[in-house]
Amino acid sequence: MSAYKTNNKMVGWIEERLPIFSMLQHSAVEYPTPKNLNYWWNFGSLAGFMLVVMILTGVFLAMNYTPHTTMAFNSVERIMRDVNYGWLLRYLHMNGASMFFVLVYTHMFRGLYYGSYKAPRELLWWVGVVIFLAMMATAFMGYVLPWGQMSFWGATVITNLFSAFPVVGQYIVTWLWGGFSVDNPTLNRFFSLHYLLPFVIFALVFIHLWALHTVKSNNPLGIDVKSPQDTIPFHPYFTIKDLFGIGVFMMVYLAFVFYAPNFFGEPDNYIPANPMVTPPHIVPEWYFLPFYAILRAVPNKLGGVLMMFGAIVVLLFLPWLDTSKVRSGRFRPIFKQAFLLFIIDCVVLGYVGSQPPADTITLIGRIATAYYFFHFLILLPLLGKIEKPKPLPASISAPVLRGGGMAAGATAKPMEKA
Amino acid sequence: MQKLIRNVLAAALVAGAAPAALANEGGPELMKPGFSFDGVFGRYDPAALKRGFQVFHEICSNCHSLSLVAYRNLAAIGLTEDEIKAVAAEREIQAGPNDEGQMFNRPGRPSDHYIPPFPNEKAAAVANGGAAPPDLSLMAKARHGGPNYIYSLMLGFEDTPPDGVHIPDGKFYNKFFPGNAISMPPPIQDDAVTYADGTKATKAQIAHDVATFLNWAAEPELDARKSLGLKVLGFLAVLTALFYALKRQIWKNVH
Numbered sequence: 001m002s003a004y005k006t007n008n009k010m011v012g013w014i015e016e017r018l019p020i021f022s023m024l025q026h027s028a029v030e031y032p033t034p035k036n037l038n039y040w041w042n043f044g045s046l047a048g049f050m051l052v053v054m055i056l057t058g059v060f061l062a063m064n065y066t067p068h069t070t071m072a073f074n075s076v077e078r079i080m081r082d083v084n085y086g087w088l089l090r091y092l093h094m095n096g097a098s099m100f101f102v103l104v105y106t107h108m109f110r111g112l113y114y115g116s117y118k119a120p121r122e123l124l125w126w127v128g129v130v131i132f133l134a135m136m137a138t139a140f141m142g143y144v145l146p147w148g149q150m151s152f153w154g155a156t157v158i159t160n161l162f163s164a165f166p167v168v169g170q171y172i173v174t175w176l177w178g179g180f181s182v183d184n185p186t187l188n189r190f191f192s193l194h195y196l197l198p199f200v201i202f203a204l205v206f207i208h209l210w211a212l213h214t215v216k217s218n219n220p221l222g223i224d225v226k227s228p229q230d231t232i233p234f235h236p237y238f239t240i241k242d243l244f245g246i247g248v249f250m251m252v253y254l255a256f257v258f259y260a261p262n263f264f265g266e267p268d269n270y271i272p273a274n275p276m277v278t279p280p281h282i283v284p285e286w287y288f289l290p291f292y293a294i295l296r297a298v299p300n301k302l303g304g305v306l307m308m309f310g311a312i313v314v315l316l317f318l319p320w321l322d323t324s325k326v327r328s329g330r331f332r333p334i335f336k337q338a339f340l341l342f343i344i345d346c347v348v349l350g351y352v353g354s355q356p357p358a359d360t361i362t363l364i365g366r367i368a369t370a371y372y373f374f375h376f377l378i379l380l381p382l383l384g385k386i387e388k389p390k391p392l393p394a395s396i397s398a399p400v401l402r403g404g405g406m407a408a409g410a411t412a413k414p415m416e417k418a
Numbered sequence: 419m420q421k422l423i424r425n426v427l428a429a430a431l432v433a434g435a436a437p438a439a440l441a442n443e444g445g446p447e448l449m450k451p452g453f454s455f456d457g458v459f460g461r462y463d464p465a466a467l468k469r470g471f472q473v474f475h476e477i478c479s480n481c482h483s484l485s486l487v488a489y490r491n492l493a494a495i496g497l498t499e500d501e502i503k504a505v506a507a508e509r510e511i512q513a514g515p516n517d518e519g520q521m522f523n524r525p526g527r528p529s530d531h532y533i534p535p536f537p538n539e540k541a542a543a544v545a546n547g548g549a550a551p552p553d554l555s556l557m558a559k560a561r562h563g564g565p566n567y568i569y570s571l572m573l574g575f576e577d578t579p580p581d582g583v584h585i586p587d588g589k590f591y592n593k594f595f596p597g598n599a600i601s602m603p604p605p606i607q608d609d610a611v612t613y614a615d616g617t618k619a620t621k622a623q624i625a626h627d628v629a630t631f632l633n634w635a636a637e638p639e640l641d642a643r644k645s646l647g648l649k650v651l652g653f654l655a656v657l658t659a660l661f662y663a664l665k666r667q668i669w670k671n672v673h
């Protein structure tokens with residue numbers, strides 16, 4: 001760490017007692033960042049930005065929300081109608097959840113493509129997966145709060161999954177519910193946890209960044225930083241790049257908020273929860289659909305639940321499942337194709353999850369589920385052994401020094417515009 | 419990488435189309451008359467809102483509640499203070515207890531929410547052949563197609579159901595209602611209301627007006643939302659362009 005110097009007495013006084021300025025200097029200003037990062041590297045900071053937006057809008061929503069089965073629905077409508085700019089707060093929060101998942105999924109696929117989970121970034125990747133799980137729990141419980149039809153029935157279906165576990169299953173479900181059905185105690189605890197978990201995520205993001213700053217960022221070439229020439233300081237290069245990213249993202253996000261605020265929503269959730277009336281088809285929010293499809297692909301309930309969790313747990317083993325020594329997909333011709341197929345598979349799973357079950361849909365769901373696990377458990381271990389990667393550049397600055405004259409020259413421009 | 423991006427974008431488009439495909443669940447395609455509040459620049463048509471309110475007030479409110487709308491909110495669609503007071507006072511609401519400990523009825527006030535036609539859901543159901551008329555406050559958001567659905571439903575009644583479709587006694591054939599047998603009798607016909615502004619009250623006109631009004635009831639913030647959106651997005655466009663220029667400037671010596 002370069003010694004931190006200041007002429008400001010006040011800053012110096014604080015710095016001696018709490019080295020906060022040197023810490024900022026070290027990790028937000030000087031932090032040496034590979035100079036070839038492309039725009040896919042914007043999505044981490046965007047996710048962090050989104051987390052802050054969610055916490056801010058959420059805290060103000062909570063000031064006006066009532067977690068009681070008889071009042072929750074109307075209290076949300078009161079926010080929409082009577083609270084000043086309440087509609088803005090709520091639509092920001094509601095669409096923000098969808099945007100958060102768009103960002104984090106992109107962020108994760110970025111990691112999958114560029115091999116960011118490989119040594120030495122295994123722990124960084126794991127913390128990411130835990131963040132993802134915590135996000136899913138938060139989003140699920142948040143969706144219950146407005147107490148519409150989908151809130152209620154979604155909560156009923158998902159909590160009921162735990163009854164699949166032998167012997168203890170029903171006890172777990174009763175314990176989760178705080179009673180014998182989804183009811184007021186359930187709503188109360190979900191509200192409490194929905195408020196708590198984002199702060200847990202916040203802490204996890206710090207650990208995520210701590211690990212990141214220890215092992216440093218990966219880059220589109222997937223090769224290690226070899227000399228100071230390969231990096232540039234975070235500030236101003238990436239502060240401005242991230243700000244630009246935030247600008248573009250905000251335009252997309254706010255276009256939904258102002259012009260299609262219910263695009264991601266289900267009309268049924270504007271009907272107050274009614275335990276006596278089951279909606280024709282109960283669908284989770286779009287970001288759970290692939291997992292929902294995996295759940296339903298298995299004829300056995302317990303099997304389905306295990307597969308669904310397995311689909312996420314398998315990510316934890318990725319550093320060992322992918323046997324290739326080369327990180328970046330850019331130098332892996334076969335992996336590139338497999339990666340594309342995998343994305344298509346996830347989209348297919350999402351579509352299947354959105355459809356009411358029918359013979360062909362179930363069949364497609366099963367094939368897509370099988371392929372999901374095939375990709376991780378068979379294809380990735382195998383590819384590392386049989387694939388012949390393209391030659392790697394000598395260093396991050398090398399391709400530039402050689403004027404882009406290498407085989408992958410066209411794609412290896414340092415300033416790739418995504 | 420470029421190719422990959424193109425493919426991913428294509429996949430995303432397919433995924434984006436899925437909800438649209440979902441929206442139409444087997445029934446006939448909804449009529450789309452077009453509304454003044456469609457699109458980025460669309461806003462409510464004040465005259466249509468007022469006519470739509472008249473339809474709701476004179477017809478629908480005999481069976482349907484509108485519990486999330488307060489009488490005072492009607493100021494937003496152009497009713498004067500006196501008109502609001504008069505509308506509110508048309509129905510009585512139970513209040514109390516008074517100093518003698520008695521409950522009593524009093525006329526509605528502007529601060530009251532639209533007073534429902536039936537004292538409770540059971541009473542509403544019994545008076546309507548077993549199916550309680552749902553609250554209409556959020557109807558325009560609670561059905562796929564929103565205002566198009568309401569419009570279509572109003573015009574989807576047919577006296578004689580197609581061959582082979584059996585409609586039980588006390589129900590009516592409506593080609594847009596899921597299952598086709600609805601407990602609501604056809605609520606509107608030509609000239610079912612006489613518009614104060616002289617507009618000719620055809621069935622389609624009435625349906626269009628009431629769909630507009632119910633959309634307002636569900637999204638009273640729409641005008642404010644869309645106007646604010648233009649300002650915010652315009653501002654962001656400039657800000658983002660500046661960020662981009664700054665980014666180019668800062669990065670120009672990085673090779």
Ligand code: HEM
Binds near residue numbers: 047121
């Ligand atoms: C709340 C959600 C998350 C936030 C706020 C967040 C934030 C960040 C930030 C700011 C970075 C550094 C910038 C970048 O490389 O993009 C980063 C890097 C990273 N994140 Fe996340 N992240 C989140 C979720 C996840 C998840 C769910 C995963 C994977 C399962 C993940 C995996 C990674 C990895 C592997 C890196 C290092 C990437 C590299 O340098 O190549 N993150 N994250």
